[in-house]
Amino acid sequence: MDPFILSFAVVNGLLQGGIYGGIALGLSLIFGVLRVVNFAHGSFLMLSLYLSFWCWNLLGIDPYLSAIVTVPAMFALGYFVQSVIISPLIRRERALVVEPLSALLLTCGVFLVLDNVALMAFGPDVRSVQLSYYLPSLMLGPIPVNIPRLIAALAAILVAVGVSFWLRHSHAGRAIRATAQNRDAAAMSGIDVPKVYAVTFGLGCAILGLFGALISPFIPATPTIGLAFGIKSFIVVVLGGMGSIPGSIIGGLVIGVFEAVASQFVTATSAAIFSLGLFILVLLVRPAGIMGKA
């Protein structure tokens, strides 16, 4: 194997992996606190992409600037979905944790509704944003680095560090961690648990809002784009350790690099099969994921 092509693949894999990790952050955060696997995760990303596209198409807002619209809008949507659709399910449960299957089925329903409403409203057309300026590739020695992808990958790391820091050191972050660890004890300490859940869900979706804006320059919006990203996020989160913020980034990088390198040897679609093989292999050795606690 030519070392140049290999290092080119590794760099691209790192960028792609960082983006996977950033997109998966919200899924991991929501699972870590609510113990709900949000099957509709990718659909929220799809909505963010459309939002970013319409901001650019109708209002002429730069895709990067559209984050000031997509982030609060997705926060609001997440807050609403949690407090109106998912929260009655959690209230019904008597045990400490939500029955994973019922939550999964419910969010699966959310996914079907969102994707099909998007198909109805926007049609099957592929819509892509054009940046009004040209971003040249950054040269890392002989290796060209795509700037929009670099921005998204760096943002993923920044958001992960920021969210971890906020969870660790702020009053609200402490309340979220307390709720994640013991929901009853949190309630008995005066924490408004339903509100913490809604804010966490909103935050997870807000992160998707940000990434919707950041990847819109190179990922076109289609009504079905969500599922692929949703499943990828799920693999990344399970691989990295469910509920772990750094695990999400690390899981993303592992999958990204592995896929990029594998696709130098086989076609890209077969590479995805290999990444699933790697996924199974890692879980055989570390069932809780790379950063997860056993």
Place this chain on the structure above:
Amino acid sequence: MYKPALKIAGLTSGYGDIRVLRGVDLELKPGTIVALIGANGAGKTTLLRTISGLVKADSGFSELYGESIHGLAPHRVVQAGFVQSPEGKQLFADMTILENLMVGAHSKRAYERRNETLEEVYELFPILAERRYQRASTLSGGQQQMVAVGRALMALPKVLALDEPSLGLAPIMVDRLFESIAKIRERNLSILIIEQNVFQVLEMADYGYVLENGQISLSGTGAELLGNSHLRATYLGL
């Protein structure tokens, strides 16, 4: 006008179709320690969970200094001043002692006074100050119990409920814990305590209630209850 610190009347609740509490009446005078005694499954913990709003009451009411706390969400009950240290401690295992205590001071009223209260908790349990940056899961059972009580105190309770504080503790730790509880009383708090150590708790308590099959079957001062033949036979094996 006299207002009881905590007044509960006709409280019924349960899980699904199963009634656990079948009309509980109970009263705490301000500044007193009241013991709640009963066999496993009598409904003691359910009573605390119902007052706390974690289990929905079907009927009856509960009041704190004349203000209804009935039907409030759990965090509102804490804000109103009824705070419990739950059975089995239920600490936030991955957090430090300090963080556990600070979570207790979550509500606005408690958060504003958090530093003063923290000093008071450290004074009561000096070992917690020493180990404040240690993870809760690394502590001994007795120390974990101190964190649980301390966390409840951080919420500035008017009525403090302790659910089996001596559970799983070595006898010497039980003695120390009871000394601390006696000190807490001096802070002008009212304490409702559930205990398996019937003899010890009734010696300390001003008043006691016996819960059997979801109803109060017996009540009286600590000395009266200790002299009661039914109680002696059932709970003390005398």
